[in-house]
Amino acid sequence: MIPFLYVKPSKAQAAIDTVAKDQTAMFIAGGTNLIDLMKRSVMNPEKLVDINKLPLRKIEKEDGATHIGALALNSTVAEDKLILERHPLLAQALNAGASAQLRNMATVGGNLMQRVRCPYFYDTAMPCNKREPGTGCSALEGYNRMHAIFGHSDKCIAVNPSDMNVALVALDATVLVSGPKGDRKISFADFHRLPGDTPHIDTNLQKGELITAVHITENPYTKNVHYLKVRDRNSYAFALVSAAVGLELNGNTIKSARLAMGGVAHKPWHLTEAEQFLAGKPATEATFKQAAELAMRGAKAFEHNKFKLELGPNTLVQALKNAAGAV
Ligand SMILES: Cc1cc2nc3c(=O)[nH]c(=O)nc-3n(C[C@H](O)[C@H](O)[C@H](O)COP(=O)(O)OP(=O)(O)OC[C@H]3O[C@@H](n4cnc5c(N)ncnc54)[C@H](O)[C@@H]3O)c2cc1C
Numbered sequence: 001m002i003p004f005l006y007v008k009p010s011k012a013q014a015a016i017d018t019v020a021k022d023q024t025a026m027f028i029a030g031g032t033n034l035i036d037l038m039k040r041s042v043m044n045p046e047k048l049v050d051i052n053k054l055p056l057r058k059i060e061k062e063d064g065a066t067h068i069g070a071l072a073l074n075s076t077v078a079e080d081k082l083i084l085e086r087h088p089l090l091a092q093a094l095n096a097g098a099s100a101q102l103r104n105m106a107t108v109g110g111n112l113m114q115r116v117r118c119p120y121f122y123d124t125a126m127p128c129n130k131r132e133p134g135t136g137c138s139a140l141e142g143y144n145r146m147h148a149i150f151g152h153s154d155k156c157i158a159v160n161p162s163d164m165n166v167a168l169v170a171l172d173a174t175v176l177v178s179g180p181k182g183d184r185k186i187s188f189a190d191f192h193r194l195p196g197d198t199p200h201i202d203t204n205l206q207k208g209e210l211i212t213a214v215h216i217t218e219n220p221y222t223k224n225v226h227y228l229k230v231r232d233r234n235s236y237a238f239a240l241v242s243a244a245v246g247l248e249l250n251g252n253t254i255k256s257a258r259l260a261m262g263g264v265a266h267k268p269w270h271l272t273e274a275e276q277f278l279a280g281k282p283a284t285e286a287t288f289k290q291a292a293e294l295a296m297r298g299a300k301a302f303e304h305n306k307f308k309l310e311l312g313p314n315t316l317v318q319a320l321k322n323a324a325g326a327v
């Protein structure tokens with residue numbers, strides 16, 4: 001770990017200006033990811049801008065949408081009455097993440113921005129295009145059990161490790177940011193990037209831009225929802241595959257569906273085609289299997305993650321069955 005400067009501004013503009021002007025500066029929130037990366041010299045910011053004094057913790061209704069401040073803790077959001085009433089899918093996804101201790105430190109903004117868990121990214125002795133562009137991808141021919149089956153490139157095959165992000169993309173959330181050029185909104189589907197030729201860039205956030213909140217518009221996915229995470233241990237483990245499902249049912253007919261998968265791509269994987277397929281169909285296992293088949297089109301596995309080609313659809317079908325209730 002290299003020495004670094006530490007500042008804790010109380011105004012958002014001061015935090016933004018510092019990070020925008022200084023290439024070596026980074027925001028820090030709960031620190032549960034960034035400090036690990038610094039200890040291993042994977043990331044070496046020379047200035048840390050602690051944002052914990054900023055008033056970004058509120059969870060409230062705002063113009064019909066649910067406003068979740070970027071500094072709201074993962075545990076607070078998962079237990080919040082408004083979230084449990086309006087977005088139980090998000091609460092389920094958050095509770096499936098990490099451990100209780102980590103959820104008590106981790107923030108919404110930090111969870112959105114957490115880096116990949118590819119072991120080669122953390123091992124500074126190994127080539128990794130994400131850590132050091134142009135050095136190569138060790139996972140392509142190496143150990144790639146946790147890696148992507150969708151949207152990968154020959155430069156990087158890592159997956160986005162977040163559970164929260166899977167629920168938020170399914171719920172069509174919006175990310176609110178403030179930066180040197182003012183405020184803007186980014187739809188959740190456009191927030192994270194596929195690796196392409198620039199795997200070192202995880203998101204479309206610009207230098208100095210601060211996530212201030214996430215908004216979720218009012219939606220009918222309050223009852224028939226399920227987040228299913230398949231992992232090596234029942235706690236404290238990242239998803240091998242996960243599925244976030246929200247159904248709007250009229251009797252046994254699906255009026256509309258929201259679906260996403262985690263652990264399969266460099267960004268939370270929104271299953272829009274399968275969503276469209278399900279609209280107007282009966283909520284039966286046969287329909288769910290057809291939707292899952294559609295969702296898996298274009299999947300391509302590597303040496304050690306071929307099991308995801310089967311685990312993926314099975315997880316989605318089970319999550320759909322759980323969301324629909326007794327099917
Ligand atoms: C052992 C372990 C197990 C875990 N298991 C899971 C799991 O199963 N599922 C899961 O989803 N997560 C898991 N996590 C990850 C955990 O959820 C993240 O570390 C956490 O959400 C990051 O939040 P933070 O506030 O601590 O971020 P920090 O570590 O403070 O920051 C992370 C990144 O976000 C940036 N950042 C933070 N806030 C903002 C903001 N407002 N605007 C712009 N940039 C910002 C920082 O600059 C940094 O780059 C695990 C972590 C550990 C250590």
Ligand code: SF4
Pocket residue numbers: 116118119120121127128129130131136137138139140155156157158199
């Ligand atoms: S998969 Fe991505 S993070 Fe992992 S070694 Fe390859 S480039 Fe690095």
